[in-house]
Amino acid sequence: MKSAFATLLLTTALTFPGLAMARQVTMTTQLSNYGGDGAYVALYVTDASGAYAGSLWMAGGKSKYYKHLTDWYRATGGDTAQINGITGASVGAGRSLEISLDLTDALFDAGYTLHIDAAVEDMRDSPNEVVVPLTTEGAGTPVPGRRYITNFTYDM
Amino acid sequence: MKKALAILIASTALTATIGFPAWSAARNDDDGFGQSVKALFRSATDSLPLVFVSDKHDDDDEHDDDHRRHHDDDDDDDDDDCDDCRGNARNPAPAGSVAPPKNGLFGNGTAPKVQTK
Numbered sequence: 001m002k003s004a005f006a007t008l009l010l011t012t013a014l015t016f017p018g019l020a021m022a023r024q025v026t027m028t029t030q031l032s033n034y035g036g037d038g039a040y041v042a043l044y045v046t047d048a049s050g051a052y053a054g055s056l057w058m059a060g061g062k063s064k065y066y067k068h069l070t071d072w073y074r075a076t077g078g079d080t081a082q083i084n085g086i087t088g089a090s091v092g093a094g095r096s097l098e099i100s101l102d103l104t105d106a107l108f109d110a111g112y113t114l115h116i117d118a119a120v121e122d123m124r125d126s127p128n129e130v131v132v133p134l135t136t137e138g139a140g141t142p143v144p145g146r147r148y149i150t151n152f153t154y155d156m
Numbered sequence: 157m158k159k160a161l162a163i164l165i166a167s168t169a170l171t172a173t174i175g176f177p178a179w180s181a182a183r184n185d186d187d188g189f190g191q192s193v194k195a196l197f198r199s200a201t202d203s204l205p206l207v208f209v210s211d212k213h214d215d216d217d218e219h220d221d222d223h224r225r226h227h228d229d230d231d232d233d234d235d236d237d238c239d240d241c242r243g244n245a246r247n248p249a250p251a252g253s254v255a256p257p258k259n260g261l262f263g264n265g266t267a268p269k270v271q272t273k
Contacts, residue, residue: 022263054259080248
């Protein structure tokens with residue numbers, strides 16, 4: 001009985017930090033009716049110094065179009081290894097893209113900023129369509145986009 | 157002398173027999189022979205198709221293909237499936253097929269969930 005209890009304590013102690021370090025975050029991007037083809041959308045994060053920290057999502061699966069996501073492309077060199085496993089379809093005009101991600105706690109209230117680049121075929125590229133600091137306070141507050149995105153919200 | 161006279165008579169007769177009808181036919185366009193000869197050439201001319209002659213040579217074709225390969229326009233979608241075969245970067249693995257990248261942003265490697273409404 002004692003050994004079983006000790007094992008339970010040990011596994012709980014090992015598991016809890018992992019759970020505490022990550023949180024489920026839902027990011028919702030509402031696109032406007034811009035009257036064009038599906039938009040390529042890149043969500044990525046920069047750290048407190050403005051340096052690229054990593055990508056969170058890529059909407060659009062053909063790498064040949066990534067150069068139109070200009071800021072993301074400049075930061076990554078178009079390296080598709082950055083978005084393996086976090087890539088989905090492009091998003092049509094007027095549609096809403098909802099992504100649920102398991103993100104580390106260290107991302108919030110630590111000076112990280114989320115950026116969204118957007119591009120539509122035969123239309124103007126729109127880097128930094130949305131720029132929003134990742135804070136617990138900012139959760140649930142819609143942030144307006146510049147060209148193709150009506151607003152962006154993250155909830156946790 | 158007799159022989160020369162015989163040759164002269166023969167050649168004159170031959171000329172008169174063959175040359176005169178031909179000369180008269182050529183002079184009179186309205187008769188049947190002239191019409192038929194003209195019709196022969198006219199119909200042959202009319203039936204010839206117009207042929208556009210290209211200044212491109214066959215050996216340019218390969219060069220053109222190379223040019224197209226190296227300077228492909230992004231607006232052209234017919235080479236969508238050829239990104240990999242040109243040696244460009246491969247398309248990324250879609251969500252769910254592999255774990256998210258280990259960039260320090262993701263918690264425990266759980267696959268993201270996505271829906272479009």
